[in-house]
Amino acid sequence: MIRPGPPVAALALLMQLHSPAPAADMGPASAGTIAPVAATASGSEASSPDMVIDGSGLREDPARPGVFAHVANRWADGGCMWTSKGEPLGKEGLCWIRIDLGRVCQVAGLHIWNYNEGGGWQGRSVKAFDLLASQDDATWTGAGAFPLRCASGKDDEPGESVSLAKPVAARFLKIVPTAHYGRDNLCGLAEIRVRVADPKPGDRVLAPRPPFKPRYARTTYAPRALGKPWPGGENVAWPADAGVIDVTKPPYGAKGDGRADDTDAINRALAEHNDRGAIVWLPNGIYRIRDTLKWGKGEKYTALIGQSESGTVIRLDDSAAGFDNPRKPRHVIWTGGDPAQRFGNEIAHLTIDTGAGNPGCAGVAFVANNQGAIHHVTIVSGDGQGLQGLHLGAAGENGPLLVRDVTVVGFDYGVAAGSPINGHTLEGLTLRDQNLAGIRNHTQHLSLRKLNSRNECPAVELKGGVTALLDARLEGTGAAKALPAIRGSGTWYLRNVSATGYARALEGRxxxxxxxxxxxxxxxxxxxxxxxxxxxxxxxxxVPWESPETWASPLAYGGRADDQEDDSAAIQRAIDSGATTVYLPRGLWRIGKPVVLRGKVRRLVGCRGFIETLDGHPRAEPLLRVADGDGPIQIERINGPWHGTKVLAADTKRPVVVRHCGNVSMDFAGGGDVFLDDVVNNPGANFTFKGGRVWARQFNPEPEGVHVRNDGAALWILGIKTESKGTLIETVNGGATELIGGIAYTSGGSGGAPMFVVTDSRFSATLGEVCWDDRYYRVIVRETRNGETREFKADDPRWGRSLALFATHGSRR
Structure with missing residues (x-):
């Protein structure tokens, strides 16, 4: 796993780059100290060279307007420090970072904030460097050799100025580190500004952020009866014996009337049912809160679910205490932090209103790992202020996770993602009225589909990472007519993207x-x-969500959770009862022989419970088997065992939907349609698809060996994350695999296997790899066509630890 940094607290980017008229020198942010327009580097580890030129991690000194210090949290603003990839330091120039000033300037010096990560990691600071200058990026001349002090590793790092003996005419500068302070084999920098003797009005400089401009009227909510169905909304209600925690019932007693303070009641429910597969349920109502709602100790296997997206409202007080300072941001909901053990978290079917007069507020810090989702949720700032609506960069190890059918209104950023692991999948995202950008991706692996944005700022801002974007509608308003809808750098793949009201869809195109x-x-x-x-x-x-009065449970047939008895007969009787929805109340259910999903049952709801073999040991038979029945069968919110037993097998053409399930592996051999939505396998068991069609979103196969075997199927994946040794996907016998975004997290090495194997089949992929040592995949794709084998290898310059697109249109079925 990635080494966690210091505790992550999102820091607002309190400035923007603009074009003021020249002014008197005031220090690092004066008009004579300009920001480069582009940066490249010899290599980057979990970072991007853009991080040294974009103002990330800088904050304005309130006592000295226009002067900025750097923070010690490398993940602030989604990532704010560049690190090399371990290239040897020295005058040979194997390690370097190059900046482009956008024009030929009279360069007089630099202001450099050295690598400032706290906890001792500031030892990656550059100790000495050579400076090279060029007007054309081809011919380089030496401009001096300079020492730098080690950064402080504190939040008030001021940086230091470096002066040249005399001004040098240059557009491009290259910093070549010759020594560092030696924390490890990496060196880095936090931010760079260049002092010029000939400032121009069009130069980019750091400047105080302009005043906030309201973009819409204050959101208001009509009174509502507690727990009554909301007109036109979904009605996600549960049986009384399902083990679901109703926050309005004793001992919690939340009122949901919009007047009483429900903060303590909800937080008590979250704390008392932590890490236990609990669903904390909020019936329709308005829940007034004054402070952050926090997951309990362990920060996993917890779901906060409302009765309906429009009917259940969590509303922060206007001008709430502690939410006034953007330098010290606070979230309305916080689901956990590092390390990557935040399994099974979920927020769904509710609205979150962050109130008015809360500029230091962020909506939801959603952290989940392997399996977890935020869906059917609206996040709205009462007056448009606030940092991020949905903060996916609140931990250095966040994801994989799913964002589905989420609307964000207001905030500086609608969605902010940062850190390179472990990937996020977003589908059905609506953004409007943001202040700086609709969605910001800094180094993360994002897979997006069905993005709708209406903004006066860019819809998408990229800084490093791997981004795949499909089926996007980007509407610009007002000042957007001079802007691109999508801007920034990194590895990206775009398809079916349309923009209106912007100067162009994509910067530079x-x-x-x-x-x-x-x-x-x-x-x-x-x-x-x-x-x-x-x-x-x-x-x-x-698959309709039916009234809970019609559901069937094994409790009615003698089954009991959390004992040592075999519950398979009781579960089977509930399935064969004629009910179309069957539920397993929260707890551990032991299955001695396969339970067959057949007949009229359309939905198996796990209530975040667990299923296990009778003796807790692996076995050859699956726990669940799908047989023919009436219409699609949906299996949801179930956690399987922590060993190699297959959880689900299907030898039928009946459509199968598996959603929000952890530790589940599957064999599908019936040739029917399969839908996987927010799924991770159990250890030691993989996924096989023989024929049929498969659509997988937020797909996390992690077993050793062949993680996924596509044997003649059509397999479409939006967002993948993998770990463990072995081939990630093997496509054979005329199969077709389309992989749209994701991350190969090679934390345990490749095991010498190729990443992908394609044999007389079709395959295309957009993907990135993260590996912290030298055990990365040497062969990315091994393809055999009509007996001839060819390989795409990691030493090919077209790789670079990411694929914008690989494609082979070989044998068809």
Whole structure:
């Protein structure tokens, strides 16, 4: 796992780059000290060279307007310090960072904030460097050799000025570290500004942020009866014996009337049912809070679910104490922090209002690992102020997770993601009225589909990372007519993106529509089209949420959770009862022989409970088997065992939907349609698909060996995350696999296997790899076509630890 940094607290970017007229020198942020327009580096580890030029991690000194200090948290603003990739230091110039000033300037010096990560990691600071200058990026001359002090590792790091003996005419500067303070083999910098003797009005400088401008009227909510169905809304209600925690019942007693303070009641429920697979339920109502709602100790296996997205409202007080300072941000909901053990967290079917007059507020710090989702949620700032609506960068190890059908209104950023692991999948995201950008991705692996944005600022801002974006509608308003809808750098793949009201859809590219584009030319091993497979995409089939009075439970047939008895007969009787929804109340259910999902049952609801073999040991038979029945069968909110027993097998053409399930592995051999939504396998057991069609969103296969075997199926994946040794996906017998975004987290090495194997089949992928040592995948794709084998290897310069697009349009079924 990634080494966790210091505790992560999102720091607002309290400045923006703009073009003021020249002014008197005031220190690092004066008009004579400009920001480069671009940066590249010899290598970057869990960072991006853009981080040294974009103002991330800087905050303004309130006593000295226009002067900025750097924070000690490397993950602030989604990542705010560049680190090398371990290239040797020295005058040979193997390690370097290059900046582009955008024009030829008379360079007089630099202001440098050295690598400032706290906890001793500031030892990565550069100790000495050579400075090279160029006007054309081809011919370089020496501009001096300079020492730097080690950064303080504190939040008030002022940086230091470096002066040249005489001004040098240059557009490009290259900093070549020759020594560092030696924490490990990496060196880095936090931020760079360049002093010039000839400032121009168009130069980019750090400046105080302009005053806040309201963009919409204050949101208000009509009174509502507690727990009554909301007109036109879903009605997510539960049986009384399901083990679901109703916060309005004793001993919690939340009122939900919009007047009483419900903070303590909800937090008590979260604290007392922590880490236990609990659903904490909020019936329709208005829940007034004064402080952060926090997950209990352990920060996992907890779900906060409302009765309906429109009917259940959590509302922070206006001008709430402690939410006034953007330098010390506070969240309305916080689901946990590092390390990456925040399994099974969920927020769903509610609205979160962060109130008015709370500029230091962020909406939801959602952290989940392996399996977890925030869905059918609206996050709104009462007056438009606040840092992030949905903060996915609140931990250095966040994801994989799913964001589905979420609306964010207001805030500086609608969604902010940071840190390179472990990937986020977003589908059905609506953003409007943000102040700085709709969505900001700093180094994370994002897989997005169905993004709708209406903003006066850029819809998407990228800084490093791997981003795949499909089916996006980006509407610009007002000043957006001079801006691109998507801007920044990194590895990206775009498809079916349209913009209106912007100058262009993508920075540096003319036009408002993008049929298909990638940041680098697609890689192919044959003379194939350099396009993705474009497999047909199907949405999840609707399975109605029925009134809980009609549900059936094994409790009615003698089953009991949390004992040592075999519950399989009781569960089977509930399934065969004729009920279309069957539920397993919260707890551990032991299954001695496979339970068959057949007949009329359409939904198996686990209530966040667990299923296990009778003796707790692996066995050859699966726990659940899908047979023919009436319409699709949906299995949800179940956690399987922590060993290699297959959880689910299907040899039927009946459509199968698996959602929000942890520790589940599967064999599908019936040729029917399969939908996987927010799923991770149990250790030692993989996924196999023989024929049929599969749509997987937020898919996390982690077993050793072949993680996923596609044997003649059509497999479409939006967002993948993997760990453990072995081939990630093997596609054979005329199968087709389309992988749209994700991360190969090679934390345990590759085991010498190729990352992907394709044999007489079709395959396309956008993907990044993160590996902290030298055990990365040496072969990315091994393809065999008609008996001839070719390989795409890691030493190919087209790789670079990420694929904008790989495609092979080989054998068809």
């Amino acid at each position: 003319e036009g408002l529509a993008i049929a298909e584009a990638s940041s680098r030319e697609a890689v192919t091993l044959w003379d194939d089209p350099k396009t993705a497979l474009r497999l047909p995409i199907q949405e999840l089939p609707p």
